[in-house]
Amino acid sequence: MGLRSFIHSLTAPPFRHQDSFDQEIKMVLVVNNDLKMGKGKIAAQVGHAAVSATLKCGKKAPGLLESWLASGQKKICVKGLNATHLLELEKLATSKGILSTKIHDAGHTQIPSGSLTVLALGPDIESLLSSITDDLKLL
Amino acid sequence: MVLIARKDLKLSAGKLAVQCSHAATSCALAANKSEKRLLERWKNDGARKICLQINDLISLQKLAGQAQAANLITHIVKDAGHTEIPPGTITVLGIGPGPRRSIDALVQDLKPY
Numbered sequence: 001m002g003l004r005s006f007i008h009s010l011t012a013p014p015f016r017h018q019d020s021f022d023q024e025i026k027m028v029l030v031v032n033n034d035l036k037m038g039k040g041k042i043a044a045q046v047g048h049a050a051v052s053a054t055l056k057c058g059k060k061a062p063g064l065l066e067s068w069l070a071s072g073q074k075k076i077c078v079k080g081l082n083a084t085h086l087l088e089l090e091k092l093a094t095s096k097g098i099l100s101t102k103i104h105d106a107g108h109t110q111i112p113s114g115s116l117t118v119l120a121l122g123p124d125i126e127s128l129l130s131s132i133t134d135d136l137k138l139l
Numbered sequence: 140m141v142l143i144a145r146k147d148l149k150l151s152a153g154k155l156a157v158q159c160s161h162a163a164t165s166c167a168l169a170a171n172k173s174e175k176r177l178l179e180r181w182k183n184d185g186a187r188k189i190c191l192q193i194n195d196l197i198s199l200q201k202l203a204g205q206a207q208a209a210n211l212i213t214h215i216v217k218d219a220g221h222t223e224i225p226p227g228t229i230t231v232l233g234i235g236p237g238p239r240r241s242i243d244a245l246v247q248d249l250k251p252y
Contacts, residue, residue, distance in 0.1 A: 029160065031153075039152045040144075040190035040252030043159035047142060047188050050160030051167045058171075069168075072219060075160055077153035106185055139153030 024126040025067055026074040027053060028133050030089060030119040034082035035111050042139075045103055046077060049120035053101040057123055060099060068123035078136040086119040092132050098124050140166060140181065140235035141246050145199060146192040148230060154223050155252070158216050159190055162233030165214040170236055174212070181236035191249040199232050205245055211237040 029046045031037075037045070057065040068074070080086045086102070093100045101120040107113025122129055142159040144150070150158065170178040181187070193199050199215075206213045214233040220226030235242055 029156065031156070038252075039155055040192070042152055043142065043144070043156045043190040043252065044188045046156035047140075047160045047163035047190075048186055050164045051186060054164045054167065055171070073161060073164060075157045077156045139151070139156065 024074065025064065025071055025123050026076060026126055026129065027068070027120060027122040027124075028129055029075060029077045030080040030086055030121065030133070030136065031077060031139055032083055032086055032115070032117050032119075033079040033139075035115055035117060037110055037117070041110050045105065045117040049101055049103045049118040050075060052103065053099065053120035053122065056101055057099055064123060073123075077139045078133060079139050080119065080136065083116040086116055089121070089132060090119055093121050096128060096132070098122060098128060098132070140186075140188045140233065140237075141242055142188060142190045143193050143199065143202065143232040143234070143246065143249065144190060144252055145194075145196065145230060146252075147195050148224060148228070150223065150230065155190075158218065158230040159233075161216045162214050162231045163188060165216070166212050166233040166235060169212050169214065174236075177236055186236075190252045191246055192252040193232075193249060196229055199229065202234075202245060203232050206232075206234045209241055209245065211235060211241060211245075 029049055031042055090100045098121055102116060103118040105111055105115050105117045142162050144155055144159060203213055203215055211234050215229055216231040218224055218228045218230050
């Protein structure tokens with residue numbers, strides 16, 4: 001091994017980082033469709049979820065966050081049936097080691113205070129996420 | 140933080156939500172780099188966000204210029220165009236997190252989306 005490649009082997013990013021670059025990484029945002037929220041309301045709630053999920057990922061899996069940001073921070077938004085459905089999805093995600101973030105509304109405007117509005121899953125590898133979210137419809 | 144979306148594009152609810160969250164994450168990450176204390180304060184205060192509507196691209200760009208001139212964090216979202224609209228379309232402008240007074244002064248005429 002030459003000196004240069006030796007130095008590289010010490011300073012190269014960890015393996016998980018490289019590994020996750022090969023596959024698509026995305027964030028899935030599941031909206032509680034049971035609540036009758038206006039478009040703007042949904043957008044703000046999903047924004048809450050995306051920001052919290054991003055900051056969480058930055059703390060727990062920075063490599064994953066970097067690759068997600070580098071690949072255009074892909075996000076998709078899907079419909080969940082109701083609060084119970086969202087909680088079930090959260091359990092599933094946790095069992096597979098996917099990060100999840102729940103958003104409860106402060107209820108200043110359209111809906112009762114404390115309602116579960118959005119569940120964010122990821123960012124994580126697409127194939128892992130799709131095992132959970134494949135049968136959900138786009139919003 | 141305010142998220143200002145173009146009304147003239149007629150985006151679906153899901154698309155709008157995703158575009159707004161792009162703006163929100165990018166603004167939050169920018170704040171994380173340049174103004175950490177501001178971000179912390181905003182988060183502790185419930186990470187307040189409002190989604191507003193604006194008539195067209197020109198007014199959006201004008202507002203972005205004003206916000207930058209006022210030293211606020213701004214981010215303009217350009218869509219990759221995989222789905223509903225042509226690639227490169229500017230969809231949403233995110234402003235903040237920042238002092239309520241200076242943001243309100245810019246957006247007081249806009250309606251909630």
